[in-house]
Structures are given as structure tokens and as C-alpha cells.
Amino acid sequence: MQTDLLSENMSEKEEMKDITKEASSKEETSSSFVLDIHDLSKMYGVFSAVNNLTLQVKKGEIFGFLGHNGAGKTTTINMLTTLLEPSSGSGTVAGYDIVEEALEVRRKIGYLPENVRFYDSMTAYENLDYFARLSGISKPDSRIWDVLDFLDARTYAHKKISTLSKGMRQRIGIAQAIIHEPEILFLDEPTSGLDPFGVKQLRDVILRLNSEKGITIFMNTHLLQEVTKTCSTIGVLNHGNLIYLDSLSNTMKRFRDEKSLEDIYLNIENSKEE
Amino acid sequence: MNNMLTIAKKEFQDIFRSRTFSIILVLLLVLTATSILVSTLVFKSQVSQYESSLALLLSMGKTPTEAAPQLYPLNLLRGVVDYIEIIGAIIGILLGYLSIAKEKNTRTMKLLLSKPITKKDIVFGKITGNFLFVSLTIVFVAAMILASFLAIGGISLTAVDYYKILAVVILSIAYIMVFFTLSFFLSIQQKSLSNALMICFTIWLVFVLVLPQIGDTMDPDNQVPGGFFKSMGFDKPQEKAVMAKFSGYENTRDFIEQLSVTKHYERAGFAIFGVKTKYNDMPFPDILADQWFNIVSVFGLLAAGIFADAFIMYRNREAWSV
Numbered sequence: 001m002q003t004d005l006l007s008e009n010m011s012e013k014e015e016m017k018d019i020t021k022e023a024s025s026k027e028e029t030s031s032s033f034v035l036d037i038h039d040l041s042k043m044y045g046v047f048s049a050v051n052n053l054t055l056q057v058k059k060g061e062i063f064g065f066l067g068h069n070g071a072g073k074t075t076t077i078n079m080l081t082t083l084l085e086p087s088s089g090s091g092t093v094a095g096y097d098i099v100e101e102a103l104e105v106r107r108k109i110g111y112l113p114e115n116v117r118f119y120d121s122m123t124a125y126e127n128l129d130y131f132a133r134l135s136g137i138s139k140p141d142s143r144i145w146d147v148l149d150f151l152d153a154r155t156y157a158h159k160k161i162s163t164l165s166k167g168m169r170q171r172i173g174i175a176q177a178i179i180h181e182p183e184i185l186f187l188d189e190p191t192s193g194l195d196p197f198g199v200k201q202l203r204d205v206i207l208r209l210n211s212e213k214g215i216t217i218f219m220n221t222h223l224l225q226e227v228t229k230t231c232s233t234i235g236v237l238n239h240g241n242l243i244y245l246d247s248l249s250n251t252m253k254r255f256r257d258e259k260s261l262e263d264i265y266l267n268i269e270n271s272k273e274e
Numbered sequence: 275m276n277n278m279l280t281i282a283k284k285e286f287q288d289i290f291r292s293r294t295f296s297i298i299l300v301l302l303l304v305l306t307a308t309s310i311l312v313s314t315l316v317f318k319s320q321v322s323q324y325e326s327s328l329a330l331l332l333s334m335g336k337t338p339t340e341a342a343p344q345l346y347p348l349n350l351l352r353g354v355v356d357y358i359e360i361i362g363a364i365i366g367i368l369l370g371y372l373s374i375a376k377e378k379n380t381r382t383m384k385l386l387l388s389k390p391i392t393k394k395d396i397v398f399g400k401i402t403g404n405f406l407f408v409s410l411t412i413v414f415v416a417a418m419i420l421a422s423f424l425a426i427g428g429i430s431l432t433a434v435d436y437y438k439i440l441a442v443v444i445l446s447i448a449y450i451m452v453f454f455t456l457s458f459f460l461s462i463q464q465k466s467l468s469n470a471l472m473i474c475f476t477i478w479l480v481f482v483l484v485l486p487q488i489g490d491t492m493d494p495d496n497q498v499p500g501g502f503f504k505s506m507g508f509d510k511p512q513e514k515a516v517m518a519k520f521s522g523y524e525n526t527r528d529f530i531e532q533l534s535v536t537k538h539y540e541r542a543g544f545a546i547f548g549v550k551t552k553y554n555d556m557p558f559p560d561i562l563a564d565q566w567f568n569i570v571s572v573f574g575l576l577a578a579g580i581f582a583d584a585f586i587m588y589r590n591r592e593a594w595s596v
Contacts, residue, residue: 081388082387082388083384083387083388083592084592103390103392104390106388106389106390106391107390109388111384111385111388113381113384113385113388114381115381116380116381116382116384116385117379117380117381117382118380118382119284119288119376119380119382120380121288121291121292122288130280130284131385131389133276133277133280134277134280134281134386134389134390134391135389135390136390138276176385
């Protein structure tokens with residue numbers, strides 16, 4: 001009887017220990033991962049756009065999400081930014097559930113969609129003022145100038161968006177995405193349509209955002225060059241399935257025989273398709 | 275609330291910067307003024323005709339039997355109601371369409387939906403911004419009416435006349451907003467924006483032009499210029515007695531007309547302005563009581579439209595996609 005009680009007590013203690021451990025690991029998880037998704041799927045009828053995606057992104061990382069056109073990258077970003085509800089699976093962004101706490105998630109993220117053109121009839125400043133207010137900043141003036149200074153775009157503030165170059169518009173796009181100081185920034189093909197100079201400038205901005213402001217970046221791209229120059233971790237998506245996930249340095253080591261990242265990418269895609 | 279007002283303010287400023295709307299607004303104002311001036315000239319010519327025939331009769335030593343034409347200034351506003359019926363509906367459709375189409379085409383709808391705001395903020399913000407613009411447009415039209423009366427001279431309005439103008443202003447805003455909510459709904463609901471616009475203009479064609487026209491064409495009194503019964507020398511009781519024999523036909527005609535929000539707006543507007551003679555000497559509250567169904571129909575459709583807009587925005591999970 002005594003033995004029974006003792007063992008019961010012990011098991012209770014162990015259970016308590018497990019719960020504490022679980023809680024502390026949860027705490028650790030929520031503090032170290034800005035993005036944490038499990039078995040996330042999106043179905044359109046019978047077509048599976050994203051299939052059981054499980055992924056974690058650590059705070060301070062620049063995560064490159066690679067894949068050919070139609071691989072499901074944008075659908076994934078749409079789910080993570082709460083624009084789309086997943087068909088199944090779960091996930092948190094900045095510690096908030098992407099379905100149950102969508103409004104909280106949106107407070108913590110910045111997002112720049114692909115090829116967004118903004119409000120043409122308004123100036124860059126007016127666009128930023130509008131989006132800042134919608135992001136919850138009631139007096140955005142000083143914040144706007146700070147962000148424009150950070151992006152070296154002060155001189156364009158009072159120009160109409162329609163008169164700005166694509167590269168400059170992307171910078172204004174990033175400005176609207178970071179004006180409320182988000183924890184994580186989602187960029188969907190940010191360099192799409194930019195000339196080489198524009199690409200380099202934007203790359204520098206992304207790196208500075210990460211190093212100086214400590215913003216975690218989740219970037220969709222199919223430009224492998226970008227990944228080598230900016231990202232710390234890469235994931236490869238193929239037909240909605242995550243087929244590869246590792247740090248860039250490990251990837252380079254693992255595929256040391258390949259001449260370029262492009263070869264590595266093709267190697268990964270081909271090996272999975274075979 | 276703040277988010278809704280931010281969106282409303284931006285929406286309002288956006289329309290004001292649009293050249294298309296400046297042109298439509300100026301067109302509506304010019305047509306309003308022209309219509310009042312033309313109606314006044316017609317009335318003045320009727321008066322001078324009456325006066326010359328009166329002088330002729332008196333010179334012949336006869337007693338005039340026909341009463342002098344009476345001026346009810348608000349009768350002169352018939353054309354304004356007609357223009358708002360057609361151009362106002364177009365303004366409503368374009369506003370609703372552009373409010374969504376621009377956001378979809380520039381992909382700013384995606385940005386909006388990724389901000390910490392609710393879909394309710396977006397729908398009601400946009401409706402409020404456009405409502406303010408439409409209200410301002412109609413207030414401009416009302417100001418143009420008063421300015422035209424002042425320019426013509428010799429027309430004095432009573433306090434009741436001002437109330438009547440105010441009533442039609444409110445009714446006109448609601449009427450235009452019915453078309454706004456319709457076009458707003460379709461622009462969200464349809465993946466193809468050009469389809470949305472085509473459906474809107476088909477609806478406009480049917481409900482603004484075709485249905486009221488069918489009703490008018492079927493009206494026996496419209497078969498002869500100046501009115502069939504008047505040309506036959508029938509008085510009102512006689513007209514009623516004749517029409518009683520065609521009640522089935524008349525009910526069908528009425529039903530067709532009632533399908534159109536335009537007709538509800540027109541009937542109420544004409545009654546309030548006294549375009550139909552029987553309302554000229556009727557007290558204003560009695561006119562409103564007589565026209566309650568038409569007035570409620572316009573406001574009811576507006577409420578249904580707002581509800582439908584909110585519903586489709588929540589239901590359509592990919593409201594941003596083109």
C-alpha cells in the first residue's frame with residue numbers, strides 16, 4: 001500500500017515535472033521561434049496548394065523560401081499573414097495563432113506583397129501616413145520620417161507614387177511594412193521586376209533591417225542569387241511540399257560538389273521528383 | 275472606429291482627386307441648372323400665352339373660363355429628379371466599382387487586409403467615405419437649384435418648400451447609394467472586375483431605363499401626347515371608372531414599375547415636388563404618408579445593399595484576389 005502511494009506520489013511528481021518541462025520548453029519555443037507552423041495545408045477543391053508544411057523560423061533569421069512558380073510560396077505567405085485560412089494544420093506567428101488570433105498576428109507582422117502599386121494619386125508620405133494609421137499609430141509623422149531616413153528615401157516623401165521608380169516604390173513598400181516596428185517581415189518576391197542596381201539596393205535594405213532593427217525576415221523568392229547574399233536559412237517548396245530545410249552554410253557544405261546554388265537547387269528538386 | 279474613419283477620409287479624398295468624378299459632378303450641376311432654366315422659360319411662355327389670350331377675350335367682351343397657370347416652383351425640378359435617376363445611378367455604380375477595383379488592381383486590398391483592422395472597418399469605412407461624397411454632390415445640386423431660382427428671380431420658396439427639397443436630397447442620396455452598394459457587392463463577389471462592371475451596367479439598363487420605360491409605355495394615359503383622358507375630356511372620376519375595367523392590366527403595369535428602385539425614387543420625388551398635380555396642394559406630411567411605400571422601398575434596398583456588402587466581404591475569404 002505504502003509502495004503504491006509512494007509510486008503514485010512519484011508519478012505525480014514526474015507528471016508535474018513533465019508539465020513544467022513542457023511549459024518551459026513552450027516558453028523557449030515561443031521566445032526563440034517567431035514563426036512556428038505544423039502540418040499546414042491549403043486545399044482548393046481537390047488541388048493541394050500547400051501540403052502538411054511544418055516549419056520554424058528563429059528570431060533574427062533571414063529565411064529564404066524557395067520554389068518555382070506555383071510551388072505554393074505565396075499561398076504559404078497568405079496563410080501566415082492571415083489573408084487565407086488554412087484548410088488544416090496550425091501555426092503561430094510572433095506567438096499568436098494565425099487563425100484564432102489573426103488581428104494580433106497582423107499587429108506583429110509587416111508584409112509587402114508582390115507587385116503592389118500603392119495609391120497612385122497619393123504621395124509617398126500620404127501612403128505611409130495612411131498605412132501607419134491603419135497599423136495603429138495615431139500620430140505617425142515622426143515615425144514616417146525616421147523610416148524614410150532609414151531607407152534613404154526622405155527626398156521622395158512628397159512625390160506622387162506614380163512618379164517613382166519601381167525600386168523606390170519597393171522601398172516605400174518596405175517603409176509601410178516596418179513603420180509599426182513588426183517582429184517579422186514577410187516579403188513576397190521583393191526583387192521581382194527590379195534592375196540589378198535596384199536589386200542590390202533592396203538587398204542592402206533587407207540586410208540592414210535584419211542587423212540594425214533586428215527584424216526577422218521571411219522572404220519568398222525564386223532568385224537563387226538573392227538567397228546566397230541575404231538568407232541564413234533556406235526552405236525549398238515543390239508542388240506544395242517542403243522538400244528541403246537547412247541553414248545556408250550547411251547546404252553549401254552538404255552540396256560542396258555543386259558549382260552554384262542553382263545546381264544545388266536543381267539537385268534537391270530533381271532528387272525529390274525522382 | 276478610428277480605422278473606419280481613416281479609411282473613410284482616404285476614400286473621400288481619393289474621389290475628390292479623380293478627374294472623372296469632377297467631370298461627372300460638373301455635368302450634373304450644369305444639367306440641373308439648365309433643366310430649371312428651361313422649365314422656367316416654358317412656364318413663362320405659358321403665362322404670357324395665357325395673358326395674351328386673356329387680353330384677347332376681354333377685348334372681345336367675353337369672360338375668361340380657364341384659370342391662370344399656377345406656379346409651384348418645385349414643379350420646375352422634375353428634370354432634376356430625372357437626371358439624378360440616370361446620372362446619379364451611374365455615379366453610384368462607378369463609385370462602388372472603383373472603390374474595390376482600384377484596391378484589387380493595385381493589390382492594396384492585400385495590404386489593407388494584412389493590417390490590424392477588421393473587414394467591418396473596410397466595408398463601413400468605404401461606404402462612409404462614398405456616402406459623404408454623394409451627400410456633398412447632392413447638396414451641391416440643391417445649392418445649384420436655389421441659385422438658379424435666385425438667378426431667375428421672382429420665385430419665392432416657403433419653409434415647406436425647403437423641407438421638401440431636403441426630403442428629396444435625402445432620398446436622392448439613398449437612391450445613389452443603392453447603386454453604390456450593388457456595384458460594391460459585385461466588385462467583391464466577382465473575380466473578374468470587367469464582369470462586375472458589365473453586370474452593373476446591365477442592371478442599370480434594366481432597372482433604370484427599361485423597366486420604368488415599359489411601365490410608362492403601358493400606361494394608357496401616355497398613348498396620346500398631353501394625356502389620353504385629358505384629350506378625351508374625361509375628368510378624374512370618369513378616368514377612374516374606365517381604369518377600373520382594366521385593373522388586371524393596371525396591376526401588371528404597376529408591378530413591373532415597382533420592380534425598379536428608380537421608379538420608387540421617381541414616384542416619391544415627383545410627389546414631393548408636386549410634379550403630379552394632385553400633390554400640389556396636399557400637406558407635406560400627407561404626401562410622405564401617401565408615398566411611404568416608395569420611400570421605404572428605397573431605404574430598404576439601401577439597407578439590404580449595405581448588409582450584402584458586409585456579408586460578401588466576410589464570406590469571400592479571398593476578397594483581395596483578382
